[in-house]
Amino acid sequence: MLLKKIFNETDSKWNAIVREFEAILGKDGVVRRKDELLTYECDGLTAYRKRPALVVLPRTTEQVAAIVKICDRDRILWVARGAGTGLSGGALPVEDCVLIVTARMNQILEIDLENQRVVVQPGVINNWVTQAVSGAGFYYAPDPSSQIICSIGGNVAENSGGVHCLKYGVTTNHVLGLKLVIPDGSILDVGGSIPEMPGYDLTGLFVGSEGTLGIATEITLRILKTPESICVLLADFTSIEAAGSSVADIIGAGIIPAGMEIMDNLSINAVEDVAKTNCYPRDAEAILLVELDGLAVEVAANKKRVAEICQKNGARNITLANDAETRLKLWKGRKAAFAAAGHVSPNYFVQDGVIPRTQLARVLQEINNLSQQYGYRIANVFHAGDGNLHPLVLYDNSVPGAWEEVEKLGGEILKLCVEAGGSLSGEHGIGSDKNCYMPYMFNEIDLETMQYVRDCFNSKGLANPGKLFPTPRTCGEAANAQKMAQFKDAELY
Numbered sequence: 001m002l003l004k005k006i007f008n009e010t011d012s013k014w015n016a017i018v019r020e021f022e023a024i025l026g027k028d029g030v031v032r033r034k035d036e037l038l039t040y041e042c043d044g045l046t047a048y049r050k051r052p053a054l055v056v057l058p059r060t061t062e063q064v065a066a067i068v069k070i071c072d073r074d075r076i077l078w079v080a081r082g083a084g085t086g087l088s089g090g091a092l093p094v095e096d097c098v099l100i101v102t103a104r105m106n107q108i109l110e111i112d113l114e115n116q117r118v119v120v121q122p123g124v125i126n127n128w129v130t131q132a133v134s135g136a137g138f139y140y141a142p143d144p145s146s147q148i149i150c151s152i153g154g155n156v157a158e159n160s161g162g163v164h165c166l167k168y169g170v171t172t173n174h175v176l177g178l179k180l181v182i183p184d185g186s187i188l189d190v191g192g193s194i195p196e197m198p199g200y201d202l203t204g205l206f207v208g209s210e211g212t213l214g215i216a217t218e219i220t221l222r223i224l225k226t227p228e229s230i231c232v233l234l235a236d237f238t239s240i241e242a243a244g245s246s247v248a249d250i251i252g253a254g255i256i257p258a259g260m261e262i263m264d265n266l267s268i269n270a271v272e273d274v275a276k277t278n279c280y281p282r283d284a285e286a287i288l289l290v291e292l293d294g295l296a297v298e299v300a301a302n303k304k305r306v307a308e309i310c311q312k313n314g315a316r317n318i319t320l321a322n323d324a325e326t327r328l329k330l331w332k333g334r335k336a337a338f339a340a341a342g343h344v345s346p347n348y349f350v351q352d353g354v355i356p357r358t359q360l361a362r363v364l365q366e367i368n369n370l371s372q373q374y375g376y377r378i379a380n381v382f383h384a385g386d387g388n389l390h391p392l393v394l395y396d397n398s399v400p401g402a403w404e405e406v407e408k409l410g411g412e413i414l415k416l417c418v419e420a421g422g423s424l425s426g427e428h429g430i431g432s433d434k435n436c437y438m439p440y441m442f443n444e445i446d447l448e449t450m451q452y453v454r455d456c457f458n459s460k461g462l463a464n465p466g467k468l469f470p471t472p473r474t475c476g477e478a479a480n481a482q483k484m485a486q487f488k489d490a491e492l493y
């Protein structure tokens with residue numbers, strides 16, 4: 001491949017490019033030693049690894065723009081990376097790419113409590129936003145379980161969700177405006193500081209675009225008032241179906257909890273082994289966590305109704321947490337669920353399918369059948385309120401062929417979700433993991449339309465190539481591949 005040529009370290013053209021990057025960022029803003037580059041060879045989907053040619057660590061929008069301009073000029077592939085916690089291989093480097101890491105863009109630039117908004121750089125960690133405003137009675141609603149480590153830039157690119165997204169919506173509902181560096185190096189402002197803007201919703205388009213349209217360098221977020229009252233209720237059941245029926249009945253009763261999560265027996269035992277909450281009964285087939293928030297009178301009335309609904313569905317015990325400390329204790333196990341899977345098994349692979357709530361019992365049974373058919377244990381943890389499943393397939397990567405089987409099993413689970421009327425991803429994105437499954441959900445015209453949109457921003461295909469769209473590629477990508485082929489004859493290569 002011709003691009004490789006410029007990444008030959010002895011090549012004078014390549015060294016000249018590295019010097020240009022160093023002139024923009026300083027020597028400590030460019031990582032080129034092979035051992036240091038190892039840190040960046042994968043994201044949270046560790047089964048795939050690729051070392052980037054170079055890592056750059058900008059601090060400002062202008063620095064990002066200058067780097068991207070050089071990449072555009074010399075047709076260098078690049079990939080944006082936030083904290084690298086993504087679970088779909090979105091920040092996985094591609095061959096010979098420059099990885100643009102936003103870790104040093106970690107400033108909260110503005111806090112405007114009166115207008116309920118905060119402006120941040122993309123490397124700001126999700127949880128820092130709430131920490132910065134909680135003293136004044138505000139919070140930032142989207143709360144992925146990785147919120148103590150993942151970046152807002154990554155949240156924007158993945159349109160991340162979390163426990164509170166049932167009631168408050170995912171990241172896209174909380175982003176008012178963005179400063180972007182698009183792949184030709186131009187700086188663009190989309191959206192603004194108020195929710196409704198005329199014209200195309202380019203903010204909405206960018207959120208969830210997985211680094212294929214450019215890099216967000218400043219993000220204006222909506223913050224919310226902390227609710228007057230919050231209560232968490234934990235109910236345990238002898239069947240997962242009973243927990244699922246409770247979810248349907250709670251929503252059916254017109255109650256919209258802030259969050260509703262289910263964990264199955266395998267997950268319960270994994271988190272109790274690791275997080276030792278002593279709150280989750282080890283013999284329960286399922287636990288249901290329901291968070292209610294709002295005015296104190298409303299929460300008081302709803303917690304009574306939710307408890308009644310759970311009891312009607314056969315809940316054995318109901319634990320209530322009204323104070324912050326007990327609430328945290330009840331949530332601790334759920335938040336540690338993925339990490340706990342890593343303690344009970346050498347490796348795990350997490351899927352992220354969505355199904356209609358009404359299909360919960362049937363799909364879980366089918367996942368169980370697949371688990372037996374393939375011979376891998378599957379722990380189930382899910383955002384039950386919005387039907388977002390996270391089956392965790394436990395396996396041992398040192399066993400030859402295990403990963404290939406697990407990957408196939410993951411594909412079958414996703415197919416099951418789509419066939420049930422659901423989706424390939426609820427919050428972790430498509431990345432390089434699920435792009436081959438996109439044709440399960442979209443026809444060629446759908447995919448081509450999306451690729452036309454991508455080509456408007458990323459016409460040379462330099463930004464995060466190979467992500468999101470299926471391989472082998474359909475028409476829009478074919479046009480791009482043709483363009484790339486033309487570069488072969490360019491003088492530089």
Ligand SMILES: Cc1cc2nc3c(=O)[nH]c(=O)nc-3n(C[C@H](O)[C@H](O)[C@H](O)COP(=O)(O)OP(=O)(O)OC[C@H]3O[C@@H](n4cnc5c(N)ncnc54)[C@H](O)[C@@H]3O)c2cc1C
Nearest residue numbers: 082083084085086090144145151153154157161211216427
């Ligand atoms: C233990 C654990 C629990 C998790 N729980 C949840 C959960 O509850 N909900 C959830 O939604 N996710 C969850 N995730 C997944 C992950 O944390 C999210 O996808 C998160 O948003 C990724 O952020 P990041 O900063 O790590 O992004 P990265 O992994 O670095 O990048 C993710 C994608 O964003 C792109 N990107 C990064 N920064 C920018 C930018 N500034 N501009 C444009 N594109 C950019 C990258 O190219 C890549 O495609 C979890 C992950 C782990 C490991």
